Amino acid sequence: MPVDIEQRASYEYGDSLLHLCDARIKITLLMVYLITTALLPVGAWAVYLLMGGVLLIVAVLSEIPASLLLKRALLLEVPILLVLIPQIFLKTGNFIEINPWSGFAFSLSLTRLERVASLLVRSWLSLQFAVIIMSATRFEDVLAGLRACGLPRMLTAIFGLMWRYLYVLLDEMHNLTQARRARSSTLQGSFKQAGGSVWWRAQVTGGMAGMLMLRSLDRSQRIYQAMQARGYDGEIRSEAAAIPLTKAQYFSIAAFILAGLLMVLLANGMAA
Amino acid sequence: MISINDLSFAYDDGRMAIEHVSLDFKPGEKAALVGPNGAGKTTLLLHLNGILRGQGSVVVGEQAVDDRTIKAIRARVGLVFQSPDDQLFSSSVFDDVAYGLVYQGEEKIVIREKVAQALEVVGMPDSQARSPYHLSLGEKKRVALATVLCMQPEVLALDEPTAGLDPRGRRGILNLLADLDQTLIVATHDLEMVREIFPRVIIMDAGRVVYDGETQAALADRALLEAHGLIG
Numbered sequence: 409m410p411v412d413i414e415q416r417a418s419y420e421y422g423d424s425l426l427h428l429c430d431a432r433i434k435i436t437l438l439m440v441y442l443i444t445t446a447l448l449p450v451g452a453w454a455v456y457l458l459m460g461g462v463l464l465i466v467a468v469l470s471e472i473p474a475s476l477l478l479k480r481a482l483l484l485e486v487p488i489l490l491v492l493i494p495q496i497f498l499k500t501g502n503f504i505e506i507n508p509w510s511g512f513a514f515s516l517s518l519t520r521l522e523r524v525a526s527l528l529v530r531s532w533l534s535l536q537f538a539v540i541i542m543s544a545t546r547f548e549d550v551l552a553g554l555r556a557c558g559l560p561r562m563l564t565a566i567f568g569l570m571w572r573y574l575y576v577l578l579d580e581m582h583n584l585t586q587a588r589r590a591r592s593s594t595l596q597g598s599f600k601q602a603g604g605s606v607w608w609r610a611q612v613t614g615g616m617a618g619m620l621m622l623r624s625l626d627r628s629q630r631i632y633q634a635m636q637a638r639g640y641d642g643e644i645r646s647e648a649a650a651i652p653l654t655k656a657q658y659f660s661i662a663a664f665i666l667a668g669l670l671m672v673l674l675a676n677g678m679a680a
Numbered sequence: 681m682i683s684i685n686d687l688s689f690a691y692d693d694g695r696m697a698i699e700h701v702s703l704d705f706k707p708g709e710k711a712a713l714v715g716p717n718g719a720g721k722t723t724l725l726l727h728l729n730g731i732l733r734g735q736g737s738v739v740v741g742e743q744a745v746d747d748r749t750i751k752a753i754r755a756r757v758g759l760v761f762q763s764p765d766d767q768l769f770s771s772s773v774f775d776d777v778a779y780g781l782v783y784q785g786e787e788k789i790v791i792r793e794k795v796a797q798a799l800e801v802v803g804m805p806d807s808q809a810r811s812p813y814h815l816s817l818g819e820k821k822r823v824a825l826a827t828v829l830c831m832q833p834e835v836l837a838l839d840e841p842t843a844g845l846d847p848r849g850r851r852g853i854l855n856l857l858a859d860l861d862q863t864l865i866v867a868t869h870d871l872e873m874v875r876e877i878f879p880r881v882i883i884m885d886a887g888r889v890v891y892d893g894e895t896q897a898a899l900a901d902r903a904l905l906e907a908h909g910l911i912g
Contacts, residue, residue, distance in 0.1 A: 583761075583763075583765075583766040584766070584769045586731060586761075586766070587761060587766050587767050587768075587769055588769060588779070589731060589754075590729055590731055590754060590759045590761075591754065591758075591779055591780040591783065591827060591828065591831070592751065592754065592780075592783050593751050593752065593753075593754035593755035593780060593783065593784060593831065594751040594752055594755060594783075594784060594785075595752070595755050595784050596752040596755065596756075598784070598785070600784065600785030600786070601785045602751070602783060602784055602785045603783060603785075604782050604783050604785070608782060612769075612770065612775075612779065615769065615770045615771040615775065616769045616770075618771060619768075619769050619770070619771070619812075619813065622813055623765060623813075
């Protein structure tokens with residue numbers, strides 16, 4: 409049985425301060441945080457710590473269990489880890505040879521080590537912050553927030569439809585695999601090799617993929633027609649986005665940008 | 681044949697789909713599950729061959745549905761989903777009907793024979809090379825039935841077999857069901873079909889069994905039918 413879209417998505421229901429905050433403010437805060445983190449120089453550990461402090465405050469304000477937020481961010485961090493870790497074993501810059509036992513030796517680049525550690529910390533801070541904001545903001549509000557922040561209409565429409573159709577695709581896939589499971593049986597007392605050959609399984613899976621594509625196209629078309637019938641014109645509308653920002657909200661946006669700028673200047677000043 | 685004991689099931693969102701359901705079905709029995717939308721009929725059917733597993737037990741023959749027996753149970757209980765689009769996933773009718781047999785490791789010649797027989801029974805003998813995607817709803821429903829008939833299960837569990845069909849398509853399915861020898865458990869809103877084919881009816885509402893008995897008596901009880909949303 410299909411599950412409610414919000415429940416399957418990353419959104420966590422709640423009424424914390426972060427949940428109640430205007431999506432436009434949250435999106436701006438996220439953008440400022442991401443850009444600031446990306447602009448920080450290698451080895452600015454004190455500023456990383458400050459950024460970590462900001463992250464901690466936002467996490468506390470979200471009232472979402474820390475274990476859940478950490479799990480989501482670490483899952484996203486895995487590919488970055490896989491790409492970065494081998495870098496520290498390259499023989500570049502200042503490196504040392506390590507020979508733990510006879511016949512086995514490897515090099516450790518100290519230059520790369522600091523660079524990789526900095527990148528890992530910054531990527532984790534960015535991912536963790538994005539996870540917190542996304543967990544406390546409904547996707548429709550994220551889209552409306554992005555649109556309000558100036559993202560072109562076409563792009564927000566593409567993001568919105570991709571999101572919607574992702575779950576259409578998942579529903580279709582769930583139904584097809586359920587039907588396959590229901591008929592994947594073995595006869596009791598039979599000595600026949602059940603399960604079919606690898607080639608046959610591959611053919612079945614290929615057929616299912618084709619069927620999934622055809623049916624998803626059909627269903628997506630029906631959804632789009634239903635959206636058009638109800639007046640969809642490519643513009644994401646949100647009640648919150650229709651309300652003009654208050655002076656205090658404009659002030660907070662300016663404060664975020666200023667704080668981000670200060671962090672970058674501070675980090676570069678320390679590095680110089 | 682099938683014994684369901686104190687079965688309860690809740691979906692991920694915590695909503696109880698079925699609660700404390702206990703039922704027994706004899707071999708060859710024809711029983712209809714009726715009730716309003718969301719009564720738990722489909723959920724109950726999905727338990728019969730282990731697609732869903734709730735608290736309590738489901739026993740088919742002498743085998744309780746569990747991890748060890750699940751593959752054998754699925755050979756004994758053929759499940760046909762409400763939407764034939766959910767049932768048919770291959771690029772040709774032959775491949776779809778043959779799926780279960782190939783999985784069971786049957787010989788090619790046996791597979792061809794059983795597929796032809798099953799399609800003959802459902803009145804679609806010339807459709808083997810056609811794509812299920814291009815069939816009409818009535819034809820898809822027939823082919824969906826053939827996908828389990830070819831495995832010769834002892835029990836057929838069908839979800840809304842006549843839903844969405846035109847009168848001729850509906851009549852064709854009714855005649856087909858009336859002629860089947862297997863134990864038949866059908867979830868439906870089609871009370872005329874229930875009256876015509878099923879001597880036993882089980883009425884479900886809000887996940888519970890509220891009536892289990894003779895069809896004629898149930899359908900004559902207007903208050904019972906109204907109370908559970910079976911007539912307007």
